[in-house]
Amino acid sequence: GYSSLPRSVHGLAGAAEWESVRALLPDLAGRRVVDLGCGFGWFARHAAAEGAKSVLALDLSENMLARAKAETQSPAVRYEIADLDRLELPKDTFDFAYSSLAFHYIADFDRLVRTIHAALVPGSSFVFTIEHPLYMAPSAPNWAEVDGRTVWPVDGYLVEGPRTTEWLAKGVVKHHRTLGTTLNALIAAGFVIRHVEEWKPSEAQLAAHPEWQVELNRPMFLLIACERP
Amino acid sequence: GYSSLPRSVHGLAGAAEWESVRALLPDLAGRRVVDLGCGFGWFARHAAAEGAKSVLALDLSENMLARAKAETQSPAVRYEIADLDRLELPKDTFDFAYSSLAFHYIADFDRLVRTIHAALVPGSSFVFTIEHPLYMAPSAPNWAEVDGRTVWPVDGYLVEGPRTTEWLAKGVVKHHRTLGTTLNALIAAGFVIRHVEEWKPSEAQLAAHPEWQVELNRPMFLLIACERP
Numbered sequence: 376g377y378s379s380l381p382r383s384v385h386g387l388a389g390a391a392e393w394e395s396v397r398a399l400l401p402d403l404a405g406r407r408v409v410d411l412g413c414g415f416g417w418f419a420r421h422a423a424a425e426g427a428k429s430v431l432a433l434d435l436s437e438n439m440l441a442r443a444k445a446e447t448q449s450p451a452v453r454y455e456i457a458d459l460d461r462l463e464l465p466k467d468t469f470d471f472a473y474s475s476l477a478f479h480y481i482a483d484f485d486r487l488v489r490t491i492h493a494a495l496v497p498g499s500s501f502v503f504t505i506e507h508p509l510y511m512a513p514s515a516p517n518w519a520e521v522d523g524r525t526v527w528p529v530d531g532y533l534v535e536g537p538r539t540t541e542w543l544a545k546g547v548v549k550h551h552r553t554l555g556t557t558l559n560a561l562i563a564a565g566f567v568i569r570h571v572e573e574w575k576p577s578e579a580q581l582a583a584h585p586e587w588q589v590e591l592n593r594p595m596f597l598l599i600a601c602e603r604p
Numbered sequence: 605g606y607s608s609l610p611r612s613v614h615g616l617a618g619a620a621e622w623e624s625v626r627a628l629l630p631d632l633a634g635r636r637v638v639d640l641g642c643g644f645g646w647f648a649r650h651a652a653a654e655g656a657k658s659v660l661a662l663d664l665s666e667n668m669l670a671r672a673k674a675e676t677q678s679p680a681v682r683y684e685i686a687d688l689d690r691l692e693l694p695k696d697t698f699d700f701a702y703s704s705l706a707f708h709y710i711a712d713f714d715r716l717v718r719t720i721h722a723a724l725v726p727g728s729s730f731v732f733t734i735e736h737p738l739y740m741a742p743s744a745p746n747w748a749e750v751d752g753r754t755v756w757p758v759d760g761y762l763v764e765g766p767r768t769t770e771w772l773a774k775g776v777v778k779h780h781r782t783l784g785t786t787l788n789a790l791i792a793a794g795f796v797i798r799h800v801e802e803w804k805p806s807e808a809q810l811a812a813h814p815e816w817q818v819e820l821n822r823p824m825f826l827l828i829a830c831e832r833p
Contacts, residue, residue, distance in 0.1 A: 553802045
């Protein structure tokens, strides 16, 4: 299950995309941070270690929050249970919003990004990752062979809506939105797009993990950095 | 060849994405327009008919420019031969930049967008379309069958660079960039992203052309609107 993934065991260092995400982060010292979908609290602890003034770390899973709390010493971090699809946040309260691999489970992304925008003070930034829509879209998201080539068999990319997968647990529902829809929702909420990264392994990662070469065929993660002007 | 495509025979009305592009355009009345890769001049004439003050319409093809000139009466339109990979434009001279399905032939996109940015006055907009990178990326960009499903077999999406195709003519070279790279180049040049559309047929188009249903599996066109603040 989820607890045995490298990123669950080794934290940020076990997440292949972490160095790319880190390059998008602002200086966290003195910031009031909200972490949306904090899981086991790896990022919340990272932010506290970087000198964040406060970290409000939210997740839907009581089990994850229990482990997160047990592994966190910093008094700057506060964990709360929250359903991001019904998220309420105080207005003009945070300097930085962060989310890792949570928003593809959200049904109403427009509402969520409006809520985040309203919770951030002017001049804040917002960095998040999701499963790339190209990764999520297909009816059978698995490598296939076509004429001797390994390909990612894309269908239904332009048909947005729920996708049910059997990953880790049966019947998990994700909500597919195109990359364009995701960006346009951010723009409509008032964010300015600063960086869009369709993640790929670095040269160093490919040297250490030659079997990741196949990942160059399609992006697994999407990283977005934006600003609330 | 290219001359017999619906868009060449019927102009903008023969281009399936035109209504979506049109929705992104500013009011063209009184604007100084530059059209990058004007082809037979359909958009240049449209801009003139909409009241553009001037239209500088550029293309690499002498044959296309000859037909464009022959079919254009408006004195507001000026055609010039130009290689977009070596484009020079006067600074602070245009109110609107436009391009349809030309930039995927450009090797140095960074240079091109910096040149366009410098040629636009503050407050201008820039709208362009390209072949969607998902459409261009695969080594064999054709529908395939996998387990009875029609899929778009994506490989090499994260490997940017030239793609040689046999479309219309042998050995045409396109330059594949990811969607992220395209957006980041615009942002780095100073543009603000306003709208990103991974084009799909409308309900009305699907009703009129049921055979286009397959196009919902992956986007063929990418439409981008940005602003030069």
